[in-house]
Amino acid sequence: MAEKYDAIVVGAGIGGLAAALMLSHRGRKTLLLEKHRFLGGRCSSFDKEGFHCDLGVHLISRSDKGPIGDVLRRVGIPNPVKYVYVRPRSSYQGKVRTYPHDFKDMVPEKDFNGLMNFLGEIRSMPEEKMKGYDYTPLQTFLSQYTQEPLLHSWVQSICGIYTGCPIETASTGEFMRCLKWEAEARASGYPDGGCSAIADAYGDPFRKFGGEIKLGAKVQKIEVERGSAKGVMVGDELYQSDLVVSNADIQNTVLNLVGADYFPSDYVERIKGLTYTGGGGMVVRMALDKILTDIHMLGNITSLDRGEQARNIQQGIIPEELNLMLVVPSNFSNKIAPEGKQYVCTAGGGGGAVTKETKEAVKEAVIRTADKIIPGLRENLLWVNTTTGEEIENMLGEHGAGIGVQQTVDQVGDKRPKINTPIEGLYIVGCEAGGQGVGIELAANSAMEFMDEHCPIA
Numbered sequence: 001m002a003e004k005y006d007a008i009v010v011g012a013g014i015g016g017l018a019a020a021l022m023l024s025h026r027g028r029k030t031l032l033l034e035k036h037r038f039l040g041g042r043c044s045s046f047d048k049e050g051f052h053c054d055l056g057v058h059l060i061s062r063s064d065k066g067p068i069g070d071v072l073r074r075v076g077i078p079n080p081v082k083y084v085y086v087r088p089r090s091s092y093q094g095k096v097r098t099y100p101h102d103f104k105d106m107v108p109e110k111d112f113n114g115l116m117n118f119l120g121e122i123r124s125m126p127e128e129k130m131k132g133y134d135y136t137p138l139q140t141f142l143s144q145y146t147q148e149p150l151l152h153s154w155v156q157s158i159c160g161i162y163t164g165c166p167i168e169t170a171s172t173g174e175f176m177r178c179l180k181w182e183a184e185a186r187a188s189g190y191p192d193g194g195c196s197a198i199a200d201a202y203g204d205p206f207r208k209f210g211g212e213i214k215l216g217a218k219v220q221k222i223e224v225e226r227g228s229a230k231g232v233m234v235g236d237e238l239y240q241s242d243l244v245v246s247n248a249d250i251q252n253t254v255l256n257l258v259g260a261d262y263f264p265s266d267y268v269e270r271i272k273g274l275t276y277t278g279g280g281g282m283v284v285r286m287a288l289d290k291i292l293t294d295i296h297m298l299g300n301i302t303s304l305d306r307g308e309q310a311r312n313i314q315q316g317i318i319p320e321e322l323n324l325m326l327v328v329p330s331n332f333s334n335k336i337a338p339e340g341k342q343y344v345c346t347a348g349g350g351g352g353a354v355t356k357e358t359k360e361a362v363k364e365a366v367i368r369t370a371d372k373i374i375p376g377l378r379e380n381l382l383w384v385n386t387t388t389g390e391e392i393e394n395m396l397g398e399h400g401a402g403i404g405v406q407q408t409v410d411q412v413g414d415k416r417p418k419i420n421t422p423i424e425g426l427y428i429v430g431c432e433a434g435g436q437g438v439g440i441e442l443a444a445n446s447a448m449e450f451m452d453e454h455c456p457i458a
């Protein structure tokens with residue numbers, strides 16, 4: 001006899017974990033199925049030769065003060081994760097600067113004033129009014145204040161971190177919310193013990209509330225009968241439930257796990273047409289045999305035209321230096337590297353353009369760039385480990401390695417895929433449906449939206 005649950009959650013990324021935790025807190029007998037042998041999805045970490053390395057995520061926009069902490073507050077669990085706050089800095093042409101103020105001496109006065117007005121307008125705008133900008137491309141809105149390429153490139157670098165989208169298509173409303181929330185919280189940070197600490201902070205209380213986790217459990221099919229979800233298949237095993245919450249890629253959920261025939265054709269066409277963030281560039285992890293830097297986080301801008309850099313890389317033309325984000329997790333937490341050693345990581349190097357063919361050359365360019373920022377890095381390397389966007393995609397799901405369904409003008413607000421689906425009892429949570437905000441906060445917000453709007457208190 002197949003086991004019956006009040007709720008089944010497919011996938012233990014932050015969206016799935018948050019939903020499962022809140023469901024079990026509401027007294028629902030909940031089963032969480034994860035195809036990998038670890039929790040957290042893109043917000044997970046792994047151990048390598050004494051170093052604790054993150055798979056993808058490296059900075060939490062509002063740390064414990066944002067949605068990641070809100071989920072724990074909702075279930076009455078004190079946050080066990082300590083965050084170390086940081087104010088990200090940037091370097092341009094080899095000089096470390098504090099932006100936006102350092103632009104004063106770098107661009108014409110009218111453009112500097114334009115940028116400050118752009119930022120000021122966003123910070124003072126009520127959230128309700130921001131919705132009116134949801135469908136305006138960020139570049140269009142920014143161009144009203146300044147057309148200076150350096151300033152556009154800087155805004156692009158922030159927009160890339162927030163939404164994974166180019167400013168040409170990114171939603172202004174979504175960018176505004178991310179910026180305002182982050183500026184108000186002043187709590188961007190890194191979790192002590194690495195990003196896996198966040199997944200554990202959700203997984204542990206889930207178990208305490210009676211939730212069951214099965215790792216290495218890949219859902220092959222979501223069962224639907226007469227338009228309603230009935231359970232899931234893992235291998236030959238049927239797990240029954242009238243409530244199935246999928247944290248897997250929305251396209252995979254609709255087209256494969258359920259099957260297009262179960263949905264109205266216009267819904268299927270909409271899901272097929274969704275666009276996703278790129279792979280987020282290549283993550284390059286570098287273990288050093290001594291401590292070389294006190295940098296915590298640095299955005300490195302070398303080329304003002306990010307699109308051009310990506311296009312060049314696609315054609316095999318690898319620049320001397322790359323635009324990238326450099327993070328030194330071991331400067332945030334002493335649980336990351338063995339004593340006396342340092343762990344440096346870069347993300348975004350090469351844009352979304354890194355392929356099997358260009359991987360080695362881009363890795364070399366990343367090391368070259370990092371060695372310029374941290375002199376002596378190359379000669380003190382113990383090992384280098386890389387993951388391309390494509391590899392993360394293959395590992396976790398079919399699409400959306402960077403963030404998920406893009407927060408572009410045609411995919412936010414009312415135009416974002418909904419958490420509920422045409423199938424009764426089937427919901428999507430995570431960065432694929434609903435929610436607002438940056439990366440894992442988008443995923444946590446989606447899970448809270450699911451609880452508020454679709455899961456009445458029993």
Ligand SMILES: Cc1cc2nc3c(=O)[nH]c(=O)nc-3n(C[C@H](O)[C@H](O)[C@H](O)COP(=O)(O)OP(=O)(O)OC[C@H]3O[C@@H](n4cnc5c(N)ncnc54)[C@H](O)[C@@H]3O)c2cc1C
Binds near residue numbers: 039220280397431443
């Ligand atoms: C390189 C990189 C850097 C990033 N940096 C940041 C950052 O610094 N800050 C930030 O906030 N965000 C960052 N992000 C974005 C962030 O990682 C994602 O937005 C977020 O983690 C997505 O969470 P999710 O719950 O939607 O999905 P996921 O994390 O993808 O979780 C989905 C889960 O479902 C599982 N699954 C899929 N199919 C099945 C199935 N059939 N059966 C069972 N399980 C299944 C997967 O294995 C996975 O565990 C980064 C992403 C990348 C790739």
